Amino acid sequence: MAxxxxxxxxxxxxxxxxxxxARTQAQTQxxxxxxxxxxxxxxxxxxxxxxxxxxxxxxxxxxxQGVAATQKGLSADQIRALHDDMAKQQQDFLAMMTQKNITxxxxxxxxxxxxxxxxxxxxxxxxxxxxxxxxxxxxGNTPEEAQAAISEGGQYSxxxxxERIVSMAQNIAxxxxxxxxxxxxxINKGFEQAGKQFNKIYGNQNMPQITQDTQNEIxxxxxxxxxxxxxxxxxxxxxxxAVAGKEM
Numbered sequence: 001m002a003x004x005x006x007x008x009x010x011x012x013x014x015x016x017x018x019x020x021x022a023r024t025q026a027q028t029q030x031x032x033x034x035x036x037x038x039x040x041x042x043x044x045x046x047x048x049x050x051x052x053x054x055x056x057x058x059x060x061x062x063x064x065q066g067v068a069a070t071q072k073g074l075s076a077d078q079i080r081a082l083h084d085d086m087a088k089q090q091q092d093f094l095a096m097m098t099q100k101n102i103t104x105x106x107x108x109x110x111x112x113x114x115x116x117x118x119x120x121x122x123x124x125x126x127x128x129x130x131x132x133x134x135x136x137x138x139x140g141n142t143p144e145e146a147q148a149a150i151s152e153g154g155q156y157s158x159x160x161x162x163e164r165i166v167s168m169a170q171n172i173a174x175x176x177x178x179x180x181x182x183x184x185x186x187i188n189k190g191f192e193q194a195g196k197q198f199n200k201i202y203g204n205q206n207m208p209q210i211t212q213d214t215q216n217e218i219x220x221x222x223x224x225x226x227x228x229x230x231x232x233x234x235x236x237x238x239x240x241x242a243v244a245g246k247e248m
Contacts, residue, residue: 091186098190109208111146162217
């Protein structure tokens with residue numbers, strides 16, 4: 001699924017995610033090997049050496065150019081904690097991305113109806129968290145421009161918002177069914193946060209129908225992604241079984 005180019009820094013974020021995933025996978029595998037070595041050493045009455053690993057840590061510069069690498073010696077438990085922390089950051093980031101998009105979409109729907117103060121909660125431009133950033137598409141300030149933004153082909157239409165969010169979730173999950181479910185939960189959290197913010201800004205109102213339509217579309221697309229993951233897993237399992245059958 002193609003990444004929507006509305007986010008100018010999306011490629012940079014995804015590159016960071018992929019690098020983090022590759023490093024964490026390698027570190028986790030090494031930690032597992034160390035645990036096995038520790039078990040073997042313990043069985044033999046020996047003391048296993050503490051596991052150390054060099055970790056490349058990315059640090060964003062003020063001008064967003066270049067990456068500073070810092071090496072740290074970490075234990076196996078610290079690596080697992082780092083893995084968990086990265087996963088939480090990804091979930092928080094996707095929840096924020098969802099909340100910002102949906103709050104804007106709901107505000108535009110209100111503005112399209114000519115409701116007073118409907119642009120109060122709309123944000124545009126760059127958003128950043130934990131050194132990762134994305135851009136919220138700019139929108140006009142008239143009811144006509146708001147209607148165009150949420151209509152088919154607009155920056156905040158059901159399809160455009162669903163594409164942005166699902167593409168990000170899919171790229172973070174990277175074929176992992178469990179992680180995709182975590183992304184689903186993060187997205188639902190983002191919708192919940194958007195609902196609370198909308199009610200706070202515009203009074204005790206229900207979210208516009210377009211937001212529910214968008215949530216339904218996102219969940220439908222995530223279901224399809226999950227099915228594709230399952231098919232890939234089934235195909236891989238069949239290949240493994242076929243090879244095992246030939247070796248018997």
